[in-house]
Amino acid sequence: KAGVTQTPRYLIKTRGQQVTLSCSPISGHRSVSWYQQTPGQGLQFLFEYFSETQRNKGNFPGRFSGRQFSNSRSEMNVSTLELGDSALYLCASSLGRQGGNTEAFFGQGTRLTVV
Amino acid sequence: AQSVTQLDSQVPVFEEAPVELRCNYSSSVSVYLFWYVQYPNQGLQLLLKYLSGSTLVESINGFEAEFNKSQTSFHLRKPSVHISDTAEYFCAVRDLKLVFGTGTRLLVSP
Numbered sequence: 001k002a003g004v005t006q007t008p009r010y011l012i013k014t015r016g017q018q019v020t021l022s023c024s025p026i027s028g029h030r031s032v033s034w035y036q037q038t039p040g041q042g043l044q045f046l047f048e049y050f051s052e053t054q055r056n057k058g059n060f061p062g063r064f065s066g067r068q069f070s071n072s073r074s075e076m077n078v079s080t081l082e083l084g085d086s087a088l089y090l091c092a093s094s095l096g097r098q099g100g101n102t103e104a105f106f107g108q109g110t111r112l113t114v115v
Numbered sequence: 116a117q118s119v120t121q122l123d124s125q126v127p128v129f130e131e132a133p134v135e136l137r138c139n140y141s142s143s144v145s146v147y148l149f150w151y152v153q154y155p156n157q158g159l160q161l162l163l164k165y166l167s168g169s170t171l172v173e174s175i176n177g178f179e180a181e182f183n184k185s186q187t188s189f190h191l192r193k194p195s196v197h198i199s200d201t202a203e204y205f206c207a208v209r210d211l212k213l214v215f216g217t218g219t220r221l222l223v224s225p
Contacts, residue, residue: 004158033212043205043215056211090158092213103149103166104213106158 002027004093004107012113018079021110025072025093031055032074033104034066037088046089049074050096081114088112117141117208121216128223130198136191136219138180138206147209148189150180152202153218159205165189196223 005024013019025032033056034046045058049068068074072093078085088111092104118141128134140148147166151159163174170182180191189206201223206216 006158035213042217043213045212045214048212058212092159102209103161103164104209105161106151108158111156 004091004105006089006091006107006110008110009108010111010113012115013081014115015081015083017081018077019081019112021076021078021089021091021112023074023076023091023093023107025074025091026105029093029095029105030072031094031096031102032068032072033092033094034074034076035090035092036060037090037109038086043090046076078112083114086112086114117143117210117214119206119208119214119216121206121219123219124217125220125222128196128221130223130225131195133194134192134196134200134221136204136206136221138189138191138216140187140189140206140208142187143208143210145210146182146184148180148182149207149209149213150174150178150189150191151205151207151215153205154202162191162204196221198223198225 007022031050033048037043048056052068063079066076088109090109091107094102094104120139149164150162152162163172165182173179178193203218205218207213
């Protein structure tokens with residue numbers, strides 16, 4: 001069974017631009033979560049989508065947004081990029097049971113560099 | 116809110132030596148705990164999990180972790196490490212989302 005697929009793997013953008021990252025979850029998984037990983041802040045939760053609805057949200061500014069499609073694929077968008085947005089963005093998919101007893105599987109991430 | 120503490124940012128060890136990576140979590144009624152491993156330029160791979168049942172959980176590559184409710188710990192151990200175990204290890208607790216520790220870099224040298 002195919003794993004979580006994130007595209008693209010690498011991106012270089014200029015300050016002020018916007019970017020869209022894509023995540024295809026494992027077949028049958030309905031929950032997609034996004035995390036930002038930086039050396040200074042570690043792994044931080046951005047948001048989670050389940051059945052096309054945002055179910056949970058972390059403490060990120062409104063420049064960070066996402067959506068989920070009917071096939072469970074998800075996109076994350078960052079507008080007005082800042083240098084501090086340079087990070088590895090990880091997507092995780094899970095079955096999506098609301099309780100905690102469900103494991104999440106991660107993609108290889110998208111490395112975003114803002115110059 | 117849940118939190119996870121990994122006190123050791125880096126653990127150097129010689130090949131074939133035992134290792135323990137420490138993880139403590141904030142107490143909660145229901146606890147679901149995970150260890151993930153990250154190799155350079157890769158995503159996170161699930162190493163092992165505690166959801167319920169036996170407090171000792173094992174992975175297929177020789178790692179094990181023990182859920183200790185009284186000490187709120189979920190330390191990761193391996194009796195004999197290999198060079199290939201060099202990676203960053205993250206402990207995580209889950210309620211509505213995964214909350215990660217800051218990670219421990221395991222450095223295995225020959």
